[in-house]
Amino acid sequence: MRTLSPPDPPPARPDAGPDSGPNSGADAALRAAFARVETWVFDLDNTLYPPHERLFDQIEAKIAAYVIRELKVDEDEAARMRRAYWHDHGTTLAGLMIHHGIDPDPFLEEVHDISFAPLSPNPALAAAIAALPGRKIVYTNGTAPYARAVCGALALDGLFEAFYGVDDAFYTPKPQPAAYQRIFGADGLDPRRAAMFEDDPRNLEPPFRLGLETVWVIPDLAEPPTPPHVLHRTDDLAGFLRRLV
Structure with a gap:
């Protein structure tokens, strides 16, 4: 695996910021x-x-259910933990692994078992x-x-x-x-x-x-x-x- 070295920061782009539309x-x-x-x-x-297709809502619900079941906490505490882990570690899973030793593979399999109908x-x-x-x-x-x-x-x-x-x-x-x-x-x-x-x-x-x-x-x-x-x-x-x- 190559080690990536950061280059000098790229210069500001003339269109940086909101998409300016076609011209x-x-x-x-x-x-x-x-x-x-x-x-x-x-x-x-x-x-x-x-986001309006709301597919990720199913994953959010499954993550909440997983945290409540596995850590034996109520909905409010599960929501607090998920917000904290997302903020501090990038994902709920990362926080669960770091703080609770959760096995990631069963977690990932469970929360991604959703309907793609949306x-x-x-x-x-x-x-x-x-x-x-x-x-x-x-x-x-x-x-x-x-x-x-x-x-x-x-x-x-x-x-x-x-x-x-x-x-x-x-x-x-x-x-x-x-x-x-x-x-x-x-x-x-x-x-x-x-x-x-x-x-x-x-x-x-x-x-x-x-x-x-x-x-x-x-x-x-x-x-x-x-x-x-x-x-x-x-x-x-x-x-x-x-x-x-």
Whole structure:
């Protein structure tokens, strides 16, 4: 596995901040910013499908039930623990492993056993991803089999060269820097020739420091201000990708 060394911070982009919509000047600047990219890294939940489809609600409910059952706590305490572990460790699972010695594999299998009925095929997104030059991969804090199932439900089959889950990072989740070192090193991608798309801006800071082009996929562009490690943000992933080619 390669050890990745962070390059100098990339310069500010002319379109950094809210997606400016289609116009020739902005599109030319955007294409120039991504011209170096040969590997496209996509998060999964609430990135390749929008939050309003509510798929992740099922996982949230299963995580809550797991914590209540295994730790023998009530709903309020389970909710408090989950918030604290997400904030402090990146995921509930990471906190459960650190503080309670939970076996990650049964946990991951249980919480990802859900219905994909809320998802609909997204031909516009499929076409936009297919048109991108280079390799496309999915990297999630879930599991690779779950990611493949989600992509199947979205009719994104065959578009991604590889799927990576938290278990591929030895159960270290995003945004821990070690997770990216492990996944990017195993994949062999060059961070200076890659871009990453995420719904959680925390998860874009380590990629930014490694030299990736970073894109925050956010449903409402009027929401929180853009942190400095986010070079682009959009509320329309398919539309944003179409502007790059």
